[in-house]
Amino acid sequence: MQRYSVTGLVQEVDALLRARFPGVVVEGEIAELNVAGSGHAFLQLTDEQSRVSAVAWSTVWRALRHRPKVGDKVLVTGRLSIYGARGTFQLYVRDIRPAGLGGLARELAERRARLEAEGLLDSRRKRPLPAFPQHVGVVTALTGAALQDFLRVSGERWPATRVLVAGALVQGRQAPADILRAVELLLEDGRAEILVITRGGGSAQDLMAFQDEQLARILAHSPIPMVSAVGHEIDTTLCDLVADVVVPTPTAAAVRTLPDGPALSARVEDWQLRLEHAWLRTLRQRRERVGSLADRLQHPERRLARIRLSAQQAQERLERLLGARVGRARQAVSALERRLHALIPHRLQRSRRQLVAAQATLDALSPLAVLERGFAVVSVEERIIRAPDQVPFGATLQIRLAEGMLRARALRGSSTPGREDEDGQGT
Amino acid sequence: MNPSDTTDGFEESLNALEERVRKLESGETSLDEALALYEQGVALARRCHEHLDRAEQRVAALSRGAHGIEEQPLEDPSQG
Numbered sequence: 110m111q112r113y114s115v116t117g118l119v120q121e122v123d124a125l126l127r128a129r130f131p132g133v134v135v136e137g138e139i140a141e142l143n144v145a146g147s148g149h150a151f152l153q154l155t156d157e158q159s160r161v162s163a164v165a166w167s168t169v170w171r172a173l174r175h176r177p178k179v180g181d182k183v184l185v186t187g188r189l190s191i192y193g194a195r196g197t198f199q200l201y202v203r204d205i206r207p208a209g210l211g212g213l214a215r216e217l218a219e220r221r222a223r224l225e226a227e228g229l230l231d232s233r234r235k236r237p238l239p240a241f242p243q244h245v246g247v248v249t250a251l252t253g254a255a256l257q258d259f260l261r262v263s264g265e266r267w268p269a270t271r272v273l274v275a276g277a278l279v280q281g282r283q284a285p286a287d288i289l290r291a292v293e294l295l296l297e298d299g300r301a302e303i304l305v306i307t308r309g310g311g312s313a314q315d316l317m318a319f320q321d322e323q324l325a326r327i328l329a330h331s332p333i334p335m336v337s338a339v340g341h342e343i344d345t346t347l348c349d350l351v352a353d354v355v356v357p358t359p360t361a362a363a364v365r366t367l368p369d370g371p372a373l374s375a376r377v378e379d380w381q382l383r384l385e386h387a388w389l390r391t392l393r394q395r396r397e398r399v400g401s402l403a404d405r406l407q408h409p410e411r412r413l414a415r416i417r418l419s420a421q422q423a424q425e426r427l428e429r430l431l432g433a434r435v436g437r438a439r440q441a442v443s444a445l446e447r448r449l450h451a452l453i454p455h456r457l458q459r460s461r462r463q464l465v466a467a468q469a470t471l472d473a474l475s476p477l478a479v480l481e482r483g484f485a486v487v488s489v490e491e492r493i494i495r496a497p498d499q500v501p502f503g504a505t506l507q508i509r510l511a512e513g514m515l516r517a518r519a520l521r522g523s524s525t526p527g528r529e530d531e532d533g534q535g536t
Numbered sequence: 537m538n539p540s541d542t543t544d545g546f547e548e549s550l551n552a553l554e555e556r557v558r559k560l561e562s563g564e565t566s567l568d569e570a571l572a573l574y575e576q577g578v579a580l581a582r583r584c585h586e587h588l589d590r591a592e593q594r595v596a597a598l599s600r601g602a603h604g605i606e607e608q609p610l611e612d613p614s615q616g
Contacts, residue, residue: 241547251597251610260595260612269546269590274597274610294598298605370588373550377584380553384577387560391570394563 116193123191126198130189132225134218135161135200136208142179144170154185154200163187165202173205182208184218188225220322220347229329229351236334236353238366239302244271245366246301246333248291251276255309255338255359262363267370273301279308279339284318289327296332303366304333306348307359310340319348328352338362480511497521546587553580 113121137154144150148167153160163185170176177183186204191197203225206214224230245263249256256274263272275291278284288306295301306319306328318324319339328335329351337352338359349355356362480486486509487494494500500519508515556577560570595610 264594264612268594269587270594272595273607274595276597276599294600294605298598368546373546374585374588377550377553377581377588380550380557381577381581383557384553384560384574384581387557388570388574388577391560391563391565391567391574395567 115196119191119193119196123193126189126191131228132186132188132203132222132230133200134215134222135163135185135187137161137183137185139177139179139181139183142177150202152185152202154183161200162192162197163200163202165205169202169204175205175207177205177207184208184215186218186222186225217320217347220320220325221350223322224325224329224347224350227326229326234329234353238334238336238354241267241368242270242302242366244273244300245303245305246273246275246295246298247305247307248275248277248288248295249305249307249359250279253279253309255279255307258359259305259307259363262360263367265370266363267367270367271300273298278318280311280315280318285321285324288318289324292328292331302333304328304331304335305338305362305366306335306352307338307362308340309359316340316346319346322347324348325351336362336366477511480509483511485510546584549580549583549587553577553584556580 135154137156139152140155140160141153142150143152148170150165150167150170152163152165154163155161165173184206185200185202186206187200187202189198190201192199204218204221206218208215221230228234247256247259249259251274260272263270273295275294277291278287292304292306295304316339319337325347328337328348334353335351336354336356337346337349338356338361339346339348340357345355354365356365488507488509489500489504492499494506500506502519502521504519506517506519508517556573559565560573560577565573595612596607597610599606599608
């Protein structure tokens with residue numbers, strides 16, 4: 110026997126439940142109802158014997174047209190799954206309707222459950238719409254206001270898209286077959302990239318064509334994305350459930366299907382502006398760069414000029430220096446010259462003065478000068494007499510006076526010895 | 537294909553325009569490149585406007601005729 114961990118067992122049973130009950134409709138009475146702060150609703154459904162837990166997530170609960178209360182008899186559509194923490198199965202609610210509305214409501218709930226069981230309502234099946242369709246196929250009444258609304262808005266938004274219209278009856282007994290035929294026509298034509306099925310609002314009875322199970326099944330298998338716009342005043346139709354996109358009105362269908370031309374036009378203009386700015390900025394930057402390069406190109410020339418200037422200044426300085434030095438030399442020379450010139454007469458004068466002095470000395474020493482003062486020079490036979498003994502008795506004395514010569518005779522000799530060879534000063 | 541028959545050219549033109557503007561704005565292009573980008577951008581913007589301004593018969597009703605699918609012009613309320 111196979112062994113499971115608790116979680117393993119729960120997971121396996123859950124997988125079985127999910128596979129076996131992807132869509133069920135359960136009829137019962139609401140025994141308990143708690144709406145949590147989160148908005149999720151937790152219910153207990155009962156009949157005479159049993160009880161089933163159900164949970165309606167807040168989005169489902171809020172979308173309900175008729176919110177049930179405790180004691181209500183209801184038809185609950187949903188799927189089954191295990192709530193792992195407790196190991197009990199739960200009904201995950203998709204829709205709750207009052208029971209006892211009659212056969213139609215029950216019938217619709219059952220159709221829905223079947224489509225759900227076939228996996229046709231799976232949200233993962235929903236496809237995105239192409240952003241820029243070249244062709245959009247529209248299934249609607251050719252004479253209806255819905256087509257006019259769609260064309261008006263699509264023309265305002267994006268006239269470049271071609272709208273291929275396949276006319277169909279959108280209400281009455283033949284409508285489902287007619288709509289199918291129109292859908293097939295568009296798919297056969299093959300150009301449309303989006304299929305739009307639309308009509309104006311209507312009563313629940315009017316919308317019955319869009320509750321056709323077979324139509325819904327075929328639409329669910331459409332090779333191109335399908336937009337359902339059949340009016341939401343009454344209820345969600347089966348057509349809505351299988352559609353890739355659901356909108357309330359034909360106008361909304363055009364908005365949802367076609368690009369917003371005016372907004373895109375503004376966007377193109379924005380980009381155009383940016384293009385112009387970017388281009389102008391590029392030009393400006395280039396111009397500035399060229400300018401700065403030109404500046405840098407001028408630079409060597411300026412440097413040369415600077416060099417030339419400094420060379421000139423150096424030269425001038427040199428010249429000034431040289432000039433100054435030459436001037437000083439010249440000054441020195443001329444000073445020397447001047448000194449020389451000054452010196453020569455000075456020297457001459459001095460020499461002259463010296464000469465005069467020498468003469469004066471000479472004059473002073475001259476015997477003639479002495480004679481002038483009254484002295485006399487006595488000589489005997491050309492010998493100057495300094496002592497009496499130099500003169501023998503009777504010798505003739507020659508006496509030289511300042512004004513002339515005298516001859517005299519020595520009367521007495523002298524005994525005083527004298528130095529015979531000593532001469533008198535001067536001549 | 538006649539370009540006037542296409543509408544998907546708009547998205548491509550707009551994307552190409554954006555791409556060229558961004559490249560030009562990056563400032564990492566040579567002057568020749570920048571000039572080419574600018575000229576291409578101008579042409580692409582013009583193409584975008586052509587797509588936006590296209591006003592032609594754009595609504596047709598399909599029906600099944602004797603020779604297969606037939607197409608007839610339909611009055612367009614946006615052009616009235």
